[in-house]
Amino acid sequence: MRPTVNDIAREAGVSLATVDRVLNARPGVREKTIKAVNDAIARLGYVRDLSAANLARSRTYRMAVVLPDTESQFVQTLADTFREAGHLAATTRIDLTLHRFPSEDPHALAAMLLELPARGHAGVALMAPETPVLRDAVRALRSRGLPVVALVSDLPNTARDHFIGTDNRAAGRTAGVLMGRFLGGGPGQVLVLGSSLLARDMIERRRGFDEVMLRDFPGIEVLQSLETHGSGRTLRQVVTEMLANAPDVRGIYAMGDGHRALTQALQEMGLSGKLTVICHELTPHTRKALLAGEITAVIAQNPGHLARSTLRVLRAKVDNLPLDEGQEQIRIEIVLRENLPPGPDDSRDSATGLPAAAP
Amino acid sequence: MRPTVNDIAREAGVSLATVDRVLNARPGVREKTIKAVNDAIARLGYVRDLSAANLARSRTYRMAVVLPDTESQFVQTLADTFREAGHLAATTRIDLTLHRFPSEDPHALAAMLLELPARGHAGVALMAPETPVLRDAVRALRSRGLPVVALVSDLPNTARDHFIGTDNRAAGRTAGVLMGRFLGGGPGQVLVLGSSLLARDMIERRRGFDEVMLRDFPGIEVLQSLETHGSGRTLRQVVTEMLANAPDVRGIYAMGDGHRALTQALQEMGLSGKLTVICHELTPHTRKALLAGEITAVIAQNPGHLARSTLRVLRAKVDNLPLDEGQEQIRIEIVLRENLPPGPDDSRDSATGLPAAAP
DNA sequence: CACGAAATGAGGTACGCACCTCAAAATTGC
DNA sequence: GCAATTTTGAGGTGCGTACCTCATTTCGTG
Incomplete structure (x- = not known):
């Protein structure tokens, strides 16, 4: 059985309330006691049960995904994937909102971004070209404590929290x-x-x-x-x-x-x-x-992976948790006709796995 | 706010106990009532809160991963990945045990498999060549209610629950x-x-x-x-x-x-x-x-993806939940020197992204 | 209509944690 | 050594669900 907060309290010889204060960084605990609790945590190898914690908090993560309003099929697919992932993400208490901005108007984008914190967003994923206005907007968001991750195209000069996409x-x-x-x-x-x-x-x-x-x-x-x-x-x-x-x-x-x-x-x-x-x-x-x-x-680059990775990274950043770098690596996929993953509307020749049309 | 079981009870005009009976497929409910509850669920768009459910169940999923004891680096990597994923999976209440079998001894494998249910395992992932003995063993496991997923190499004639790997x-x-x-x-x-x-x-x-x-x-x-x-x-x-x-x-x-x-x-x-x-x-x-x-x-095929997918699929099968087919598709990756994902011990030329050695 | 069986309701406990209150204890300053 | 302050303890409530018990109601049948 995994150790719980009660086990820590017993091990550290303090009360549950104190353990709670330490765990959630609440004030009013002596350094010495904090150390005692942390030692107990280390000794028992305690790991907070995140789902229980979130349940108790009855917290929902409101995340914003911001994409250009290009008609490009890739961006469309990405948007669809996010929408879909958003539904599934409801289980993980993530409330996803998709925002589009006029691709040629960096000021409109910046204005939109700056509205996000007021609307209760806790994190932002952003696919946009880097402009000076954008840099300022991102900086403003981050100074308000919102993690910002760059999507598909990196924003290296903005001190974004993470980049999700291929090299x-x-x-x-x-x-x-x-x-x-x-x-x-x-x-x-x-x-x-x-x-x-x-x-x-x-x-x-x-x-x-x-x-x-x-x-x-x-x-x-x-x-x-x-x-x-x-x-x-x-x-x-x-x-x-x-x-x-x-x-x-x-x-x-x-x-x-x-x-x-x-x-x-x-x-x-x-x-x-x-x-x-x-x-x-x-x-x-x-x-x-x-x-x-x-x-x-x-x-x-796999849009499904991009979307899921984005949600995981945002969540981790909001909670200030470490992330599994390996899982968040977006691979550069090479797709040929022969390794094309089966799609939704696929009518292939079941014998050869290829369409009727000759090469 | 998402609707809860209480909302369903109210909406369906039944008690919480009845909703619970319907949700968890417990006996003693009339068809008519079941329908009423399901209608309410549909109307409210209720989705079971999985983390709360698992918390209440305080259930841990004991899963077995069975691999051949080949010295092949791929199998080794896979084993390592599973071991690592197992640690992380503790958060999701999954208790992973890795088993190896002598690759040339199908009978030993079968014997090992048949022991699993007694040891409290709830699901099995299996990488092994298909033999008659294995077919029987898999059938036996499934008849005991253990989901079995084939790993890397499919077992098409065993009625395994799922295949995880590339085509x-x-x-x-x-x-x-x-x-x-x-x-x-x-x-x-x-x-x-x-x-x-x-x-x-x-x-x-x-x-x-x-x-x-x-x-x-x-x-x-x-x-x-x-x-x-x-x-x-x-x-x-x-x-x-x-x-x-x-x-x-x-x-x-x-x-x-x-x-x-x-x-x-x-x-x-x-x-x-x-x-x-x-x-x-x-x-x-x-x-x-x-x-x-x-x-x-x-x-x-990406071992990390293989491992994570295995855990997700096993969990879904144990809980009898639907799975996100797209996410469980293992891609056929083509890796060239140029799109080789960065590894753990990588000393590349930072200018070209390639090692010093000429092509 | 009465009977037994089946269906349903009411209510409780637990899971692991967050967050709150109030009192008691320990520590500090003077 | 006393009061003021800080630190700690004890206890409770709720998050959404599972699972249990025991009464009560409803139903089908003779």
Whole structure:
């Protein structure tokens, strides 16, 4: 049987009230007594029963998840996952609220963030580009005691409590090796697309990609990054133009979103399945494109893991508890058609485990 | 505020005792009343407060994890992970016991399993090859009400409650695409090694691998599987002999363990880094070999996830609760040097994120 | 309608902890 | 050594649920 507060009281030779005072850092206990209690705790190996504690407190953790209102399928999926996780989290006394902010308006974001403490939020998870206004807002939140965790894209200069997401540079490197090896080391050219070339995650991915290409695959020429500004139209235009003029392009690395526009452009040019296409994030669309052979590989982070990890980390930070680093490591997943996890609407050939369409 | 049992009683117009009888499926309630209570539950959206329930039950779940006593690093890692998870699990009232059995003695395994219920175990997770004796033992356990989950390697003919692990055929397919693409589609030969060619997981991996190679990479010749019987000496002998006589071998797919012997043999022949080597499971050794460029890719399943998932599933099965399928899906991870998650004893070059050794 | 059986109600205790009050004891300052 | 102050003890209540007992009501049946 695990020791309880009563055992500690007995062991330390004090009353239950004193143990309680020490455990919950209430005032009015001599240093000497505090030590005696802590010694007893150490001796017995006592661990507070968190569920009982929370039950007694009848406490609910009000957490805010703040995402941009991009139409990107990845962000949508993430939002859905959080919503779902929020329902399940009710069991753990977590009350999740999802907030979206206009992706191009850092001031609106900051204003929204600063309202959170007044609304009783105890912690914030935030996916947003780092701007000066944001830095100030995060600092303000933290000084009010709210833990802030960065989501997907890190905010290294804000003293956020934690970052939950993949190492984007390593992700770029991974895309690099795959591209290089899939192209047999060259020769050929590779196109790189990014929604915004200024965003921190794009920069890091590009950096990792270039690193590997330069070092390990000198026979492959990586063309200048093309910016799509998150617009499908721009993307199609840019890609079509580029491919028409560069017959040696054998691979495309899409660092941001806009996969729909990309596959569509490729289809129109009759290039579907003829190029090595690597992109990020597993969404309904990239799933389909993978299965159809239009996309070769997807570098992904698991939204379910992201969401669950976020809740665990926020909770731990609020309670000031240590966390299991291993569990909170978000892996850089490589998804090919062959290891695509079964999805919700999956009609695969039960014999081969693959769709009818030939590779 | 979430509704409680008292709210249900009021809403359904019955007493608390009756609600309790319905909730815990105790006898002595008319169908009609049961329906009334369930309707009230549905109307209020009541969800049982699990932590309070477990507190009241003051129940500890005694779970058994049964692993072979192989010296394989993967099994060792798995055992360590379970041991570690067991400590953490104390918080969730789970009392974990690790059992090992002589891997070549199915009868000893069966005997061990049959002892578990008497020792108060409430659930069993089992990693073992399927044999007739085992089938009987599993059936016996289940008829006594103990949920049994298969670990890593499925036991499809035993009516186990759940399988926790990757789809080995899909894993084999994944190895196949990687091999095929990394070899540029051929020409060349590929060597396949397996510890035991009769084990179900080996058969499935091989099947998946062949499927992809035959269909997508006809230019690559897959040689007959070599059996190593889990012995490092046999492996070295077989590999050395084979490589000496087959100069066209450009890739090796190691389906089982024995990576130490393999990399050693390659080193001795001066072939380190010159072949495409794909193997399974991330262990201290495969990590090192990946970093050193001796192994090209590792197909892995995350032991931490495996362990946590096992505990969650067992608990859910014991309590007869539904599970979050998405969370329990064990992914087929592809690990390259570039996306190798940071390990415990990692001394990487902080600039490149890679070790000093050139590729 | 009466009888036994089945269904239900009322109420209590416990789980491990948080949080509160009030009195008693120990310590401090003077 | 006394009063003022700080520290400690004893005890209670509640969180939401499980599980138990014993009375009371309702039901089906002859």
